[in-house]
Every structure is written in structure tokens, then in C-alpha cells.
Amino acid sequence: MPSSRRRLSAPLTTIVVLAGVGGLCWWGAQEASAWIEQRSREDVTLALSTAGQDWVTVTTDGLQVRLQGTAPNEVERFRAMTQASSAVDASRIIDEMTVAATEALTPPEFKIELLRDDDGISLIGLVPASTDRADMVRILRNETAAPKITDLLESADYPLPDGWEAATEFGIRAAQMATRAKISVGPGWVKVSAITDSRAEKGRLETGLKQAKPDSVELETDISAPRPVIAPFTMRFTIDADGAHLDACAADNADGQARIVDAATKAGIEGKLGCTLGLGSPSPNWAEAVVQSIGAVADLGLGTVTLSDADIALTVPAEIPEDRFTEVTGRLEQRLPPVFSLHANRERPDDAPQGPAAFIASVSEDDVLSMQGRIADARMGEAVDSFSRSRFTAVNSTLSSQGDVPEGWTLRVIAGLEALDALNSGTVEVTPDLVTLTGTSGDPHAPEQTAARLGARLGAGARYDLSIRYDRRLDLALDLPDGEECVQRLNIIMSESEIGFEPSKSTIAGDPEATLARMSDAMVDCNEFQIEAGGHTDSQGSQGFNADLSRARAQTLVAAMQDAGIDTSNMTARGYGESQPIASNDSEEGREENRRIEFRLMSPYPVRNEPLAAPTALSGVTTDKPARDSGNSKLAPDTGDTGDSVEFEGPQLPTITTTSAASGMVPATVGVSEEFQTMDEREENTRLPVQTPDATTPRPSPRPEDELQAEEEDQNGTE
Structure with a gap:
């Protein structure tokens, strides 16, 4: 009996032990499953909460993580899935979320920005989910040589807005045409902001965009181009009986442009004003010079001021009182920045007594000469005109023939024109007492050489006032290329x-x-x-x-x-x-x-990298002290009692005697330079014919020495 109990107790013990072990395993599995569920729920909930996705309800069932709730839109639902996947394996997530009814929500603002530069093309924005983004990238890659195409677009599941497809196709086309641009695309509209290499390229791009634009798409463009080179830099402002006028205007920067427009508006101009932005300003202080010049005309109430590079010409009518004219022009001259030079003129009243003889001529950079003033008679006028046409490309003359001119007047006029011909551009004013010359030259020694040339032409005792600016671009000795x-x-x-x-x-x-x-x-x-x-x-x-x-x-x-x-x-x-x-x-x-x-x-005119140099001023009285040397001319200042005068060293000059057309005048002896004579001989075969008012056939132009000889004979005959 005992042996039987022992045989039964062994299996029972085994069963009990196995049952205990199984119970422990079951209990452990339950605890492990609960821990995994809790940990997964906490991790996913934390990830969604951090991303602001509080509308999502997270439940777990073993290894499964269920996401429930109503997303505001499809984009938010997708983002919730993405956030949950960052916390647990995406295969464990079961999406039971719903999206709010589309018809109950306001569609998002669909927009694409295509940014194109030398590094490539980037696409940024939000597009409808049905947009074929891969096809957009393929077209841009095949139709451009952009080194890189970057797709940074996001999509949302909404119907295509009206006009979206046509605008998108046109936007892609615009990105192919504009190489440095931002193209913004929206339903039914496209905006192109671009930078081009030239004004011509700007025009071509604008024309191409307008031609390619579908009728259903609105186009807005903001295309810029490099500033043009303006030569000369010019401004012209007038106040007359009809009011204020800004006939020409150039500015070197936006701030200066605003200052000029503001000054012109305050001076009386109404309406919208234009002032071209460009390159080539003679000085960083261009706007200041323009503003002060406009202000001077406004103070006077009438007149015209013209700025051509650094030269300023101010002309006012005779009705402006002399003392007022002197006060305003003096103040303007003090306020002008360095480099700028002022030439002011007050017109003579029509009923005023005849004043001293005066002759004014100016030559532009394209070698066009304009002359006005008095000359002895029609015959001397033809001589001066013939001389001018032999020296300048074109001549505009309004000379008046009057007999009350001083002795040697024609010679003084020709001397002034000869001095002007040595400049690239400038103005000469001849009066009985003074020769005034201003302008620009490519010769650094032009002031001294001009003074010497005047001395050789007019002899001793002729007063001059020179203001000549040197421009290295015009210096033939430097042999600079164009x-x-x-x-x-x-x-x-x-x-x-x-x-x-x-x-x-x-x-x-x-x-x-x-x-x-x-x-x-x-x-x-x-x-x-x-x-x-x-x-x-x-x-x-x-x-x-x-x-x-x-x-x-x-x-x-x-x-x-x-x-x-x-x-x-x-x-x-x-x-x-x-x-x-x-x-x-x-x-x-x-x-x-x-x-x-x-x-x-792109432009024949150089962009001025540095301001123009200040003009060299030289005033004095000519001397007549020719000296024999090796044939080369040298210019040296004279330290005698005549002041800032200049000697002319060179071959001995022949002299001729002239007298005034008016009786009782004392003859004057003047020097005629050898250069002038050889110039006439050199140009003898290329003279231009002079047409008299009643002439039917051209006749040979008189040589300058013949002109002077004829004048001498006429004057002697008169006496």
C-alpha cells in the first residue's frame, strides 16, 4: 500500500510543478503585454501632443496602436501618421482617423514659387494632390540647363481651383524664359520678378512673356535691367511764361533722383516727373548741383539752366534786375560742389542801347558748332562761316552783321574759334576786352597752350580767362582704345x-x-x-x-x-x-x-569710374615775345608785370596791320602764327564752298589770310 501511494505522488508532484510554472509564465506575459501597450500609447501620445495633434485619440491593443479622431484636413491626417511613425514602428499603426467633410472646409491657398538662379530651380509651395509634380520636374529638367531641380512642394487633397492648370503651365514656361527670376503662380495669375543683362534683353523677355501668356491668365511683371550709360549727363530746367518745365533729366541713384524731382516740384512743376537713372555722372555730387541750379532759377522766377556733365549754363531774360541776377548767381556759384563750373548770362533788353560787341560759340562732343553774336558785315560773316566749316563737322550760325565792331574783331573771333577747335567740347565768348574759354580737352597742357595760341594770334595785351578740364580718355598720347x-x-x-x-x-x-x-x-x-x-x-x-x-x-x-x-x-x-x-x-x-x-x-560711352577732374583755371594777358628755337613750342609762365601771362616760344611770327571799320581808330599790329598759315595751305584743296543768298553757283572759300587782307583793304579804303 505505501508503495502504491509513492507511485501516485510522483506524477502529481510533477503536475503541480508544471501548473505553477505555467501560471507564472501566463502572469508574466500579461504583465509584459500591458507594459508594451502602455509604453506605446505614452510614446505615441507624447509625439502627437508635441506636434500639436491633440485631436488624435490613441488606443492600444497588444502591439497594435490605433489612431482615432477627426482631422481638420487631409494634410493634418497625414502629419499625424508621420508623427506617430516617429514613435513606434509604422507597421503597428492602424489608421482609424477621419477627415472633416471637404465641402465644409475653406480650401487652402494653392501657390507655387519657382525660384531660379545660377544654382538651379527650386519649387516651393502647396499644390492640389492631383498635380503631377514629377511631370513638372521632368519638363524643367529637359527644357533648361539648370544644374539642379529641387522639389519642395507639399500637396493637399482638394479639387483643382479654376485657372490653376493654365497658370501652372505658363509659370513653367516663364521659368524657362527667365534665367534669374522668382515666378509666383496662383489660380489664374502669374507674377514674374526677374533681372536681365540689358535693356534690350528686358524688352525681349517682356515681349516673350506677353506672347506666351494664355488669355485666361493675368500676368504681372517686375523686370529690371542695368542702367544705361548717359553721355553727357544732362539736366535742363526752365521757367517761362508758360510755367516750369523739366526738359531733360538724368540721375545717378534713386536718392538723387528723388531729390531732383522734389526740387523741380517745389519750383512749380506739376504732375508726374521723369528722371532717368543712368551711369556716367561726372561727380557723386551731381544731384546736389542739379538741386542748387533748379533752386537758383526758382529764386529768379524766370530763366533756363542746363547742366552738361560738370558745365552749367544759366540764362535769364533781361527783365530780371541786374542786382538780383548778380546776387542769385553769386550764391549759386558758392553752393555748387567742386568740379562744377558756372557760366551765367543775362539777356540784353530789345530796346536797350546797343552794347559792346560779343560773339559766343560752343562745340559739342560730336563736333557740332553753334555760333551767335556780331560780325562786321556779311562778307566777314561768310569768312568766319567758311573757317568754321573747315574746322568743325557741322555749323549752326545765327551771326548778325553789324558795323559797330572794334578793330580786329574778325581776327578775335577767328582766334576764339581756333582755340575752341583744340577742345573736345566747350564754349568761347569773345568781347572787345576779354576772351573766355571753358571746356574739356585730352591735352593736360591745354590751358597753357591755348593761352600761347591766343598770344600768337592776337599779340600782346589780350586778356583771357580759361577754365579747361582734362579728360584722360581723350588724351591721344595715351593711345587708349575705344x-x-x-x-x-x-x-x-x-x-x-x-x-x-x-x-x-x-x-x-x-x-x-x-x-x-x-x-x-x-x-x-x-x-x-x-x-x-x-x-x-x-x-x-x-x-x-x-x-x-x-x-x-x-x-x-x-x-x-x-x-x-x-x-x-x-x-x-x-x-x-x-x-x-x-x-x-x-x-x-x-x-x-x-x-x-x-x-x-553695349555702349560706346565709357562708364565713369571716377569723377571728372576739376578744371584748370588760367587768367592773364597775352605777351608777344617769340623766340627762335629748334622748332618745338614750349609754354612757360611769365613772371613780369603783366600778371599770369604766357610766353610763346617758337619761330618768329610775321605781322600784319589792321584797322577798324569805324573811322578814327588807331591801327593795331597783331601776330599771325605760322601754324595758322600752314593750316590754310594744308586745307586749301579741301575748302567748302560758301553760298551767298543770291548765288547760283558755289565759289571758292577765301583763305583766312585773304579774309584778313580783304578786311584791311576795305578798312583802309573807308579811311
Whole structure:
């Protein structure tokens, strides 16, 4: 019996032990499951709460995490799933969330911004979920040479707004056309803000956008271009019986433009005023000079002021009292910034007694001469006109023939014109007592040489007042190239260079060091000109891609020039793509010729990097002390009692005697320079005929010495 109990107790003990172990395992599993559920619920709840997704209810069932609740929109539902996935494995999440009815919600503002620069194109914004973003990226990649296309768009599940598709297609087209731009696209509208390389490119882009725009899309553009070079820098302001007028206006910056417009408005101009922003100002203080000049005319109440670079001409009618004219012009001269020079003139009343004889002439940069004033008679007027036409490209004359001029008047007039001819631009005023000359020259010694020339022409005792500004760009001794020569140099270097680019890329292939060194030498005296580096390709590839590739290659070359130490501040890059072939694209040789970079001059006028130099003033009385030397002329100041006079050293000058047309005048002896005589001999075969009012056939123009001899004979005959 005992043995039987022992046999039964062993299995029972085993069963009890196994049951205990099983119970413990079950209890442990339950505890582990509860801990996992609690931990998962806490982690997901914390992630959603941190993201502001408090509308989501989180429940757990073992390893499963259920998300429930009503999302405000599809975007928020998607974001809730994303946040929950950051806390637990996404495979454990069960989405039981709902989205609020679409018709009960306000649709979001769909908008795309395409940002394009040299680094590529970025797409930013919110688009409807049905928008084919991949197709947008594909079109931009295939139709442009942008190095990178970045898609940063988000989408929302809403119906397409009216006008969205047409606006999107046009926006992509605009991104292909504008290489540096921000294109904003919304339902039914597109706004393009872009920067172009030139005013011509600005016009082409604006025209292209208008032509490509669908009728259903509204277009707004804000396109800027580099400022033009204005030469000369000009402003003209007038107050007359009809009121105030701003006939011409240039400004060098926006602040100066605002100051000029404000001054003109205060002076009496009504309505919207225009003042062109440009390059080429003669001084950083241009706006100050303009404002002060306008203010002077406003103070006088009548008159005209004209600024041409640093020269200011103020003319007022005779009705302005003399003392008032003197007061205002004196104050203006004191307030003008350095460099600017003032020439003020008060007209003579029509009924006033005849004043002293006066002759005024001015020559522009394009060599056009304008003359006004008195001359002895019609015959002497023809002589002066003939002389002028032999020296200047065109002549506008309003000379009046009057007999009451002093002795030697024609000679004084010709002396003034001869001195004016030595300047690039300027004005000469001749009176019986003084010769006044102002202007610009490329000769640093022009003031001294002009004084010597006047002394050689007029003899001793002639008073002069000179104010001549030196411009190194006009100095023939420096042999500075003009804009066309600069561009020609660069194009020759490019045609002989080994610079190339990797296929379908803007990366320079090979070593450009030798070519860049030659360009550096060529650009030493050319950095003041606006020059365009234009890239060209063959016809392989799409038009948009080729346009971008050619522009990128031109930009790469300009950047390489800058890295080599070349001043490229006035150089721009533009891509022409395949639009301007110089050979056939049907052969490899022709395509290779079409793949090129050409330089083009944007403006013949240099951009002034430094203000104009102040004019050199020289006043005094001429002397007549010719000396024999080796034939070269030297100018030296005289320290005698005549003041700031100038000696003329050179060959002995012959003299002639002239007398005034009026009886009783004492003859005067004046010097006639050898240069003047040889000039006449040199130009004898190229004289222009002079037409008299009743002439039917041209007659030979008199030589200047013949003119003077004729005047002498007439005067002697009169006596």
C-alpha cells in the first residue's frame, strides 16, 4: 500500500510543478503585454501632443496602436501618421482617423514659387494632390540647363481651383524664359520678378512673356535691367511764361533722383516727373548741383539752366534786375560742389542801347558748332562761316552783321574759334576786352597752350580767362582704345584660344591660364566699357536647354576672368543658345563653329569710374615775345608785370596791320602764327564752298589770310 501511494505522488508532484510554472509564465506575459501597450500609447501620445495633434485619440491593443479622431484636413491626417511613425514602428499603426467633410472646409491657398538662379530651380509651395509634380520636374529638367531641380512642394487633397492648370503651365514656361527670376503662380495669375543683362534683353523677355501668356491668365511683371550709360549727363530746367518745365533729366541713384524731382516740384512743376537713372555722372555730387541750379532759377522766377556733365549754363531774360541776377548767381556759384563750373548770362533788353560787341560759340562732343553774336558785315560773316566749316563737322550760325565792331574783331573771333577747335567740347565768348574759354580737352597742357595760341594770334595785351578740364580718355598720347577696339581684342583672343567646355556642361575643359593672361592685358584700359559676353551653341538639344547652357558657359568665362584678377564690374553674360548660328548645323565642323563665346559692346560711352577732374583755371594777358628755337613750342609762365601771362616760344611770327571799320581808330599790329598759315595751305584743296543768298553757283572759300587782307583793304579804303 505505501508503495502504491509513492507511485501516485510522483506524477502529481510533477503536475503541480508544471501548473505553477505555467501560471507564472501566463502572469508574466500579461504583465509584459500591458507594459508594451502602455509604453506605446505614452510614446505615441507624447509625439502627437508635441506636434500639436491633440485631436488624435490613441488606443492600444497588444502591439497594435490605433489612431482615432477627426482631422481638420487631409494634410493634418497625414502629419499625424508621420508623427506617430516617429514613435513606434509604422507597421503597428492602424489608421482609424477621419477627415472633416471637404465641402465644409475653406480650401487652402494653392501657390507655387519657382525660384531660379545660377544654382538651379527650386519649387516651393502647396499644390492640389492631383498635380503631377514629377511631370513638372521632368519638363524643367529637359527644357533648361539648370544644374539642379529641387522639389519642395507639399500637396493637399482638394479639387483643382479654376485657372490653376493654365497658370501652372505658363509659370513653367516663364521659368524657362527667365534665367534669374522668382515666378509666383496662383489660380489664374502669374507674377514674374526677374533681372536681365540689358535693356534690350528686358524688352525681349517682356515681349516673350506677353506672347506666351494664355488669355485666361493675368500676368504681372517686375523686370529690371542695368542702367544705361548717359553721355553727357544732362539736366535742363526752365521757367517761362508758360510755367516750369523739366526738359531733360538724368540721375545717378534713386536718392538723387528723388531729390531732383522734389526740387523741380517745389519750383512749380506739376504732375508726374521723369528722371532717368543712368551711369556716367561726372561727380557723386551731381544731384546736389542739379538741386542748387533748379533752386537758383526758382529764386529768379524766370530763366533756363542746363547742366552738361560738370558745365552749367544759366540764362535769364533781361527783365530780371541786374542786382538780383548778380546776387542769385553769386550764391549759386558758392553752393555748387567742386568740379562744377558756372557760366551765367543775362539777356540784353530789345530796346536797350546797343552794347559792346560779343560773339559766343560752343562745340559739342560730336563736333557740332553753334555760333551767335556780331560780325562786321556779311562778307566777314561768310569768312568766319567758311573757317568754321573747315574746322568743325557741322555749323549752326545765327551771326548778325553789324558795323559797330572794334578793330580786329574778325581776327578775335577767328582766334576764339581756333582755340575752341583744340577742345573736345566747350564754349568761347569773345568781347572787345576779354576772351573766355571753358571746356574739356585730352591735352593736360591745354590751358597753357591755348593761352600761347591766343598770344600768337592776337599779340600782346589780350586778356583771357580759361577754365579747361582734362579728360584722360581723350588724351591721344595715351593711345587708349575705344570700346570697339576693346571688344575686337577680346574676340581675337577667344578665336585663338584653347578654351573649351565639357559636352552639355558649363565646365571649362583644359587650362585657360594662357588665354586669361592675354585677356588681362587686353582689359587694362577697357574695364570702363560695358561689354557683354554672349554664349552660343549648336542646334542639338532643346531651345530652352541650349539657351541656359550658353548663358551658363558665358557666366563661367566671366567668373574665370574675375578670378584671374580682371575687372569685370562692367561686364555681363548672356546666353543666345542656337538663335545666332554662323555656320550650318548639318556638319560637325559647322556645329563646332556655332559653339562659341563672342564679346559685344553695349555702349560706346565709357562708364565713369571716377569723377571728372576739376578744371584748370588760367587768367592773364597775352605777351608777344617769340623766340627762335629748334622748332618745338614750349609754354612757360611769365613772371613780369603783366600778371599770369604766357610766353610763346617758337619761330618768329610775321605781322600784319589792321584797322577798324569805324573811322578814327588807331591801327593795331597783331601776330599771325605760322601754324595758322600752314593750316590754310594744308586745307586749301579741301575748302567748302560758301553760298551767298543770291548765288547760283558755289565759289571758292577765301583763305583766312585773304579774309584778313580783304578786311584791311576795305578798312583802309573807308579811311
